[in-house]
Amino acid sequence: MSSQPAENCELTQDERDLLFYESRIVRPVKMKVPEFKRNEHLRHVIFSRQFSVDTLEYLAETADKVRMLSKQRSGQDFLINLLHHKRAMLYFTQPSTRTFLSFMSACQILGITCNEVRDPSTSSETKGETRFDSIRMFSSYFDLIIMRSKLAKLAESCAYLMNDLEVSGNRSVPIINAGSGADEHPTQSLLDIYTLQRTFQFTEAGSSPMASRLHELRQLHPELTTGLAGKTYGFCGDIGRGRTVRSLASLLAKYEGVKLIFIAPDDPTLALRDDLRHRLQDRGIAISEVEHFDEIVDGVPVIEQLDALYMTRIQKEHDSPAEAEKFAQIDLSRYKLTRGLVDRMKVYAPILHPFPRDQHFGEIPPEIDNDPRAMYFRQARNGMWIRAALLASVFGVDHQISRFFEQQYSEWHHYNEDDVWAPSLPKGPLRP
Ligand code: NCD
Numbered sequence: 001m002s003s004q005p006a007e008n009c010e011l012t013q014d015e016r017d018l019l020f021y022e023s024r025i026v027r028p029v030k031m032k033v034p035e036f037k038r039n040e041h042l043r044h045v046i047f048s049r050q051f052s053v054d055t056l057e058y059l060a061e062t063a064d065k066v067r068m069l070s071k072q073r074s075g076q077d078f079l080i081n082l083l084h085h086k087r088a089m090l091y092f093t094q095p096s097t098r099t100f101l102s103f104m105s106a107c108q109i110l111g112i113t114c115n116e117v118r119d120p121s122t123s124s125e126t127k128g129e130t131r132f133d134s135i136r137m138f139s140s141y142f143d144l145i146i147m148r149s150k151l152a153k154l155a156e157s158c159a160y161l162m163n164d165l166e167v168s169g170n171r172s173v174p175i176i177n178a179g180s181g182a183d184e185h186p187t188q189s190l191l192d193i194y195t196l197q198r199t200f201q202f203t204e205a206g207s208s209p210m211a212s213r214l215h216e217l218r219q220l221h222p223e224l225t226t227g228l229a230g231k232t233y234g235f236c237g238d239i240g241r242g243r244t245v246r247s248l249a250s251l252l253a254k255y256e257g258v259k260l261i262f263i264a265p266d267d268p269t270l271a272l273r274d275d276l277r278h279r280l281q282d283r284g285i286a287i288s289e290v291e292h293f294d295e296i297v298d299g300v301p302v303i304e305q306l307d308a309l310y311m312t313r314i315q316k317e318h319d320s321p322a323e324a325e326k327f328a329q330i331d332l333s334r335y336k337l338t339r340g341l342v343d344r345m346k347v348y349a350p351i352l353h354p355f356p357r358d359q360h361f362g363e364i365p366p367e368i369d370n371d372p373r374a375m376y377f378r379q380a381r382n383g384m385w386i387r388a389a390l391l392a393s394v395f396g397v398d399h400q401i402s403r404f405f406e407q408q409y410s411e412w413h414h415y416n417e418d419d420v421w422a423p424s425l426p427k428g429p430l431r432p
Helices: 013-020 027-035 053-069 071-080 100-110 131-141 154-167 186-199 212-220 243-252 273-283 321-327 337-341 375-396 397-415
Strands: 085-091 112-116 144-149 175-180 233-236 259-263 284-290 307-310
Touching: 013 131, 013 154, 013 337, 027 154, 053 071, 053 186, 053 397, 071 397, 085 100, 085 131, 100 112, 100 144, 100 175, 100 186, 100 375, 112 186, 131 144, 144 154, 154 175, 154 337, 175 186, 186 243, 186 307, 186 375, 233 337, 243 273, 243 307, 243 337, 273 284, 284 397
Parallel strands: 085 112, 085 144, 144 175, 233 259, 233 307, 259 284
Antiparallel strands: none
16 A cells, blocks of 8 residues: 555545555455455445345344344343443444434444544544544544445445455454445445335234235235335436445345336436446346336336335435536426325335435425335334344344343243234234
8 A cells, every 4th residue: 555656646645545445346246245254244344235135134133133122121231231342433424314323323222332433624634644544543442433435435445454454463343334425325225125124024013923914915916925026116316326226226136026117317417327227237137217207117107016116315415516507407306206196106115215305305295204105214213223233243243132032032922922012023023
């Protein structure tokens, strides 16, 4: 990293540091994934494609256990003692509410102490410190770095930095990407998948596993099955700049027989980007790109065929003046949900949104919030549970959670067969 090629002499040290990792960054993801693991366990979390379908199932089961243990004082006490010897740095130099707070809450559930740097103007970066020096300093004081940056490849580069430090016998800690430029947001896709997993169990809280809604829904939709495979997913809005869309679409592509429909303006900034389109096509995924909900795909208007709809915000804070002018000519009202559109959706199809929604644009008006398909607030809460499961897995205490859960459940079940939450155990009915 210290050598400075002549042609790079105009670059800042931050830019040179990123270039240093370029040859590793350009490799195919399947070559990188083993480097982000230790002994078959997740270590660094950088891309959504790191998660296999089995890992997603396992994390969801762990999240369900954390969720249920958290309802009881004894469960809370157990969880909070699991990682109370660990410290996490939340290095968030881009705005964040949910991701930041849900990571912080997830840390608190497991007893991890959190510290934060959110405004680089209060850090030594204003004195000329590079981001890589900052990260290495964080790794001296903390056991985990959770980071969000406008730089697409910074988190990935930091994972390589940590691996190099490990090889040279220095202190090295896991890196978790909490949003990197317009590129990836792997932990958002975890909570999106977790919400879909719970929704597509088609069960109601408090009912017995036998009283599944699936039977009732099959009267209307005879082909309906549980699980994420074989379903049609719609993504609407700012597809081009939506890192949550990129991470989630890449994960959904791992499920058999899915169909993805992108509803976005036909504009190079806002529409599906070539790299993601090619990646999905290479995996043999059926994709369609349309400009509005009423377009016909396979003989049916898009809005009527979706099994789930993922709405997004138009990220106008990234507009250049020329783009702002160009977008003013586009009819963006097509990328807003209305009561009429929701009424035409399948009765079980969840509406998701990574949030924040834009009150001025109004992609999801508040009148939709009470619709049973509006899943976005539960989706955000799911983020806390699945992130706790992820942290437990990264620190290798996931098996302790399972053991304690099984032991507790057998006791609770033994002492109170009618316990209100006893029926809502894993594989039983869980509301999203
Ligand atoms: C999103 C993000 O920051 O990528 N929000 C989130 O993390 N939940 C989406 C957005 O800002 O529109």
